[in-house]
Amino acid sequence: MLKNEKAFVVFSGGQDSTTCLFWALEQFKEVETVTFNYGQRHAQELECARQIAQQLNVKHTILDMSLLGQLAPNALTRSDIEITENPGELPSTFVEGRNHLFLSFAAVLAKTQGTRHLVTGVCETDFSGYPDCRDSFVKSLNVTLNLAMDHPFVIHTPLMWLNKAQTWQLADELNAFEFVRERTLTCYNGIQGSGCGTCPACKLRQAGLDQYLAQKNEQVSPL
Template sequence: METSIDAVRFAHQHPTQNQLLRIRGENIFLNFVTAWLHYEASLDRCTRIFMTINHPSQTTNRPAIILLSGGLDSATCLAIAKSEGFACYALSFDYGQRHLAELAAARRIGKSLADVHKVVQLDLTDICHSALTDRTSTIPQQPDTGIPITYVPARNTIFLAVALGWAETLDARDIFIGVNAVDYSGYPDCRPGFISAFEQTANLGTKAGIEGRGFTIHTPLIEMSKADIIHKGLELGIDFAATVSCYQADETGKACGVCDACRLRRAGFEAIGVRDPTRYRVV
């Protein structure tokens, strides 16, 4: 018995040439299989990355609500959401604003970029006094050190609340708003603290939020300068000639050239050395 055991032990310790070739062949095969599996995994990752960059809608396609006023910022915000692969449900408001050309611009942009575009009739003229809704008020031509009279009381709170209702109905979890806290008129409902507080409210005050299907308020422009926003919009193919920012644009969309919105818009184009396509009444 000991002789047999010794023979087996000797055979393991001193394999024949054929055994060595077989072992070497098995190792080569295993190494090949391992390398191929790693290659396939890498190829799959590369393919997913390529598809995400070049065909984002094929990889994400989640519904998102995008607040669309018709101005430069909201148009860029919509283009960003679209570039990230969201199915874009644009939402605009006819709230009694004196610059109705902006709403016409929203319809043009929504038709071009959004999957769905709704315009909600929500007259705020009787309850939210502002120079933007009161045609007897004079739009200021110089920047104000405080909150300007063009502030519409609780406007973004109201708009976001309606957007939240639509999002919950659509089972959407993402809401985009083009607020900016760098080159802006000083409105309190454009600041990061407000957005953070509203997102928390949304997740505390909705069925979806309580059930763990919370909402995210996206503000991709909030820390960008006006020049940065314009540059980003141009990268995404936005035709800024189709947008209206002016607080008192005429019925054709021609901008006054002197209000705060026009001033910020002009400065943004000048900062990046790009021709401003806006039609101004005062050059």
């Protein structure tokens, strides 16, 4: 039973990973979060993750992955690179190898504590073309980690087949809707809550929220 086990949540303090954190708290006896400092240009992300973990009384570890930002220049680690999305191309916000490395390092940390469960908010439905958000990648990495460390890891992806509206719905079902709405940081410009409203992350988040609220209102409206 998962209720008797422990899990590590790969945690950024954003909408998706915070929803996954609430999900994990429902599923597991003990939960910890691990956040990565990879040179992201907004230190607010690290502070937001720390605050949320503290508010939910969850142990929080920050690992230094600053080398990733040096190896793979992108709009999330370089203020001189414009945030762009062009049809048929990966967005400039794509960080090469990020989920691969994050999950791998989280697995090393987890094994040192005898933990086998890892939780991540990757999603194939709204993945913006990121190859390391695909279900096939996660399943492949799960096998690789098990072989590499001779440990029975299980990578959980609660959001894999959900769109943003369904992610909001899940947060609501977990009684975390207002918490996620007000306290998380998804914005590429480092603005907590509803964000700047203009970057791709904010637009995706708001569109999902609008869709979910419209659906919810339809369900409660009288005939």
